[in-house]
Amino acid sequence: MVNHTACYEIVFIPFNLSISLMIVAHRGLHCNSLENSLEAFREAESHGLPVELDVHLTKDGEIVVFHDDDLMRLAGLKVKVSSLTLDEVKRTTIKGFHIPTLDEVMSLNIPYFLIEIKHSYKVYPRIEEKVLDLASSSGRKFQVISFDFDSLKMVREISNAETGMIFIGKVKWFVRIAEELGVNWIHPSRSLLYEDDMINKGNFKVGTWTVDDPEEFRRVSSLGVDSITSNVPLKVAPHEG
Numbered sequence: 001m002v003n004h005t006a007c008y009e010i011v012f013i014p015f016n017l018s019i020s021l022m023i024v025a026h027r028g029l030h031c032n033s034l035e036n037s038l039e040a041f042r043e044a045e046s047h048g049l050p051v052e053l054d055v056h057l058t059k060d061g062e063i064v065v066f067h068d069d070d071l072m073r074l075a076g077l078k079v080k081v082s083s084l085t086l087d088e089v090k091r092t093t094i095k096g097f098h099i100p101t102l103d104e105v106m107s108l109n110i111p112y113f114l115i116e117i118k119h120s121y122k123v124y125p126r127i128e129e130k131v132l133d134l135a136s137s138s139g140r141k142f143q144v145i146s147f148d149f150d151s152l153k154m155v156r157e158i159s160n161a162e163t164g165m166i167f168i169g170k171v172k173w174f175v176r177i178a179e180e181l182g183v184n185w186i187h188p189s190r191s192l193l194y195e196d197d198m199i200n201k202g203n204f205k206v207g208t209w210t211v212d213d214p215e216e217f218r219r220v221s222s223l224g225v226d227s228i229t230s231n232v233p234l235k236v237a238p239h240e241g
Contacts, residue, residue, distance in 0.1 A: 022227035023237050024114060025049045026210050027067060031232070034074070034097040036065050041105050050112035052145075052209075052229050055102055055131060057124040062086040063102040063131060069118070082124070102131065106138040113142040114164070114207075114229070120151035128154045132161055145187060149177065156182040164207060171197035171206075178204060190220050190228075198223050211236060 028040025028051055036053055044051045054067040059082060071077040075094045084092070089099050106113060115135060121127055128144075128151055135142045136159075144155050145164040155163050164185030165178050171188055178186050183204070188197060190208040198206065207227035211217050217236040220228060230236050 020226065021221060022050055022112065022207075023233045024112075024207075024227055024229040025051045025233050026229045026231045027051075027053060029233070034095055036067055036100075037097040038100040038104055039097060041100075041108055041110065045108045045110050047234065048111060049233060050114070050227075051105075051110055052114040052116065053102075053105060054116045054118055055127070056081045056118055057127050057130070058082065058084055058086045058089055060085045061125070061130070062089075063127070063134060064089050065100050065102055065105050067118075102134055103138075106135060106140050106142075111141065113140055115142055115144050116166070117144060117146045117148060117151045117155075120146070120148045121154055122150060127151070129158060132159050136161070143185060145185070149181060152181045152183055166209075168192065170200075172200040175200060175202050175204070178202075185226075190216065193220055193223065193225070195223060198225075 025044040027035035028037065029043040029047065029049060030037065030040035033039035033043065041051055053065050055063050056066055058064055064081065066081055070080045092099060115131060117127060117131060131144060132155065143162040143164050145166055146152050147166045152163055152165055155161060163183040164187050165181060165183045166187040167174050168189045170192055171186065174186065185207055186201065186204045187207045187209060190211050193208050205226040207229065208220050208225050209229040211220055211228050211230045212232050214236045217228060
């Protein structure tokens with residue numbers, strides 16, 4: 001868990017912030033809960049924040065919200081999420097929190113969801129179709145994002161849903177791939193994002209991650225990005241008063 005004060009202390013850095021900039025809670029707002037937990041998303045909901053989340057398929061083909069392939073980092077268990085049934089996942093507690101389903105999270109009144117598919121249909125059969133069906137039926141606004149280009153290609157083949165390509169590297173190296181995949185957004189890591197990248201972005205919207213330092217927030221937002229994802233959005237985002 002993260003210290004409450006560290007997560008919520010507001011740091012005001014005066015500069016002109018575009019009202020179109022979307023500030024996203026990375027894996028929910030997990031200052032006093034577990035990342036990607038229902039409690040973290042409810043906290044983000046209470047502040048009206050968009051969220052980023054990660055999805056895997058269980059052994060019986062259900063979509064659950066969890067970042068890692070296995071439970072080692074958070075629970076000390078050498079168990080893959082994909083080896084568990086949904087019932088087994090729901091009976092698993094990590095630091096007192098449960099792993100939610102995508103359906104549970106998308107039932108919340110959150111303005112926008114960035115749904116990261118961790119592995120494509122080559123690992124998780126029909127995951128793109130399942131995510132799209134569930135997300136579309138929820139009535140919520142969403143974007144499907146991924147490092148896995150096969151997954152993004154499949155989403156575009158079966159849907160007109162908004163998509164985003166995540167990568168680590170210079171924008172000019174990936175723009176052609178993004179064009180081939182037909183994505184709407186590109187999501188470069190903030191560590192390699194500079195003015196020349198925004199010049200080379202073409203017609204894509206640009207989101208960047210993961211920005212937890214107020215000074216770095218100021219730098220990347222001044223570039224004219226369209227979204228910034230942060231573990232501590234209430235701390236890094238400018239706030240008057």
